Amino acid sequence: MLDSERTAVPDKPSIDESRFRYLIRSFPFDALAWGVSLPLAMLLRFESLTSDVSWGHIGWVIALAIALQLFYGWFLMLYRGRHLRGSFENLRTLISVTALVGITIWVLDLMFPDFIGIPRTVPVIATALAVLFMGGIRYLDRYNRQRHSKPDPTGDPVLLYGAGQVGDHLARQMMTDSNGSIRPVAFLDDDIRKKHLVLQGVPVAGTLYDLPDVAEATGATTLIVAMGDPGTDVLKKVEEAATPLGIKVQVTPSMAHMLGEGISSHDLRDLKIEDLLGRDQVDTDVSQIAGYLNGKTVLVTGAGGSIGQQLCVEINKHGPAELILLDRDETGLQATEINIRGNGLLDTDEVVLADIRDSETLTSIFQDRKPDVVFHAAALKHLPMLEQYPSEAWQTNVLGTLNVIRACEAAGVETLINISTDKAANPTSVLGLSKRVAERLVSWHGGQSNRRYLSVRFGNVIGSRGSMLPTFRSLIEAGKPVTVTHPDATRYFMTIPEACQLVLQAGAIGRIGEVLILDMGEPVSILDVANKMIAMSGKNLEVRFTGLREGEKLHEELHSDFEVEVAPLHPKISHAPVLGLCPTDLDKDAWNDMVAYDANQRSQEAHRIELESMAAVEEAKDAFDAEHVDAGKGVQV
Incomplete structure (x- = not known):
């Protein structure tokens, strides 16, 4: 040109x-x-x-x-x-x-x-x-x-809940946005002293209790929670007040976002079910975390998965000398690199394409890169799939974990944190059995090597790939019935960032061979979650019950029946010792036999095996003590 x-x-x-x-x-x-x-x-x-x-x-x-x-x-x-x-x-x-x-x-x-x-x-x-x-x-x-910059008088009227600084700032933005499609018509605030307050020409019309009357008087069909990080309890209260009235709820960005980038009406988003299931911000000891991550070479297996990706994001905040992302999923690795570096070029040695089932390659990578800390998040996790293909659980969750452990030992890794699941407590599924075996392998090798090899156990994380909430959301968007296994089924829920922050904290306080169990709060009814998501969508959809799948529990557990909880060092993390399992005792035939049992028999058999192992350990210990005492007496004579 x-x-x-x-x-x-x-x-x-x-x-x-x-x-x-x-x-x-x-x-x-x-x-x-x-x-x-x-x-x-x-x-x-x-x-x-x-x-x-x-x-x-x-x-x-x-x-x-x-x-x-x-x-x-x-x-x-x-x-x-x-x-x-x-x-x-x-x-x-x-x-x-x-x-x-x-x-x-x-x-x-x-x-x-x-x-x-x-x-x-x-x-x-x-x-x-x-x-x-x-x-x-x-x-x-x-x-x-x-x-001359008033919002369009024909724009949708909205209510603002919270007549504080965030509400005042948001109202100012709306009242001076001539291109805006919404206009604030009233504030709601639970502080009755603000009853006659007027901010940016918008009056405080009452409290949240007055929502029905104020909405009817103003014609507003949207309520915006104008608060910085309001917390789950507040959002639940707002949702319970607004949903029966057919009023849509929107929320402002996090306080960190507002401090960094400000706030405008374009930053508002609809209330999500994750907001109602999540909990308040986790208190983590940054100095403890930084102490074992700062300036260290850190490797994450399964770095392309939901948990692995967020782990990498959180680890990167604490200044590791090198962060190595290992996964067999190249697309997942690219997504993680975009989150951390802002690009997905995949042209650096930061990303490693490898399979934990390949022992030789894995050991070679570990010996070459010499990581100081390893987070093992790679696993197969879909319960019904592993019920159909139990040998895959054996190959990845059991032998794959053993490969990671041995690669860590060969490379002199001082800290290994194995990501486990609540399904490993009193396991009834193939998934739970495989993860329980992985916990025991980590414990045994930690004791043998005298290195900080430990496991962290938690339940469902909100928004992970293939989890319940994205499935429900997809069904609702498609206008299809929402499928729930059982009307009484409950599950624990935790946001991915919260889980990963606690995993890092657990890595700082965990002791050799134990399992650290994250506080998941109160279990949540799956049926309630489904009904809330349907109500929030505004669609008229039915809920269909499919029945519990093979190996699936009605209510999840975080502790096995015989686990003894140790006094916690963090209010949201408990400790339990795990009986180690020597790799030479791994028996594929015994595994196949256990997989063939029904769910109840699996749990009982797992208990029996561990109790027998515990008895054997105690017997060996008593024999050693007796021999030691006799030897001592002989010396005294």
Whole structure:
């Protein structure tokens, strides 16, 4: 394309041009304010007796005041665009500049009375009048701008819940957005002292209890929770009040987002079921976490999965010297790299494409990269699939974990954190059995090597790939019935970030060979979740019960019946010792026999095996103690 054919693009205005425009827009009115204030102050001083006014001197003082206003105003950036015109910050700077001008003229009048030639009270009166005139001009300018930038009066009326700083800021954004499709019509706030408050022209009409009346009076069909990180309890209360009325609930971004990027009506999003199932922010000891991650080489298996990806994001915050992402899923690895580095080039040695079922390759990678800390998140996790293909659970969850452990030992890894599942407690499914065996293998090798090899156990994470909530959401979006296994089924839920933060914390406080169990809160009814999601969608869909699948529990558990909980070091993490399993005791035939049992028999058999192992350990220990005591007696004789 020829230069003459290209579309002309206007040059970007320089900083000096922008400042000049700001100066031209503001300073002439301020100069005029002094031109009016000083003569008016003289008239007030002499009680309107014009014959006593020295007009020659007043003209000179006006010129001096205008020059000083420009000097001080430029120095304090009043005329260089530091603050939004008409804002409180702009007014504060304006008062400072004008006061400096008045004080300077007053001091000069005190030092050179014949030269200045006006009474010393005149600069004081004139300063007050000048501030009044300048501030008034700016207020009228701001009022005129706001009047012409009102939201569309035909826009959808919305209610704001929360008449605090976030609500005030959001209302201001909406009331000055002429292109906005929504307009705030009322606030709701549970602080009854705000009953008659008006923010940005929007009144506080009552509390959340008054939602039905206020919605009917205003015609609003949307309620926006205008709070920074309101917490699950507040969101549950809002959802319970709004959903029966057919009112849509929206929420603002997190406080961290608002502090970093501000907030506007474009940042609002609909309330999601995850908001109602999640819990308040986790308190983690950052210094403990950083102590074993900062400056270390950290490797994550299963880095392309839901848990692995978020683990990498959280680990990256603590300054590892190197973060190695290992997975056999190249697409998952790319998604993780995008989250961490902002690109998915896949052209660095940060990403490693490998399968934990390949022992030789895995050991070679570990010995070459020498990780200090390993998070083992790679696993097969879909319960019904593993019921159909139990040998895959054996190959990946059992032998794959053993491969990771042995690679860690070969490379001298000091800390290994194995990601387990609540289904490993009193296991009834192939998934649970395989993860329980993995816990025991980690425990045995930790004891043998005297290194911090441990497991972390938790339940369902909200939003992980293939989990219940995305499945429900897909069914609802397609307008299909929502399938639930059993009307009484309950599950534990935790958000992915919360789970991963606690996993990192567990890695800091965990001891050799134990399993750390995350506090999952109270179990949640699956049927209630389904009904809430249907109600929030506004669709009229049915719930169909399919029955529990093979190996599936009605209610999940976090502890096995015979596990003894150790005093916790963190309020949301409990500890339990795990009986180690020597790899030479792994028996594929015994595994196949156990898989063939029904769910109840599997749990009983798992218990029997572990109890027999515990008895054998105690017997060996007693024999050792007896031998040690006899030897001791012989020495004494």
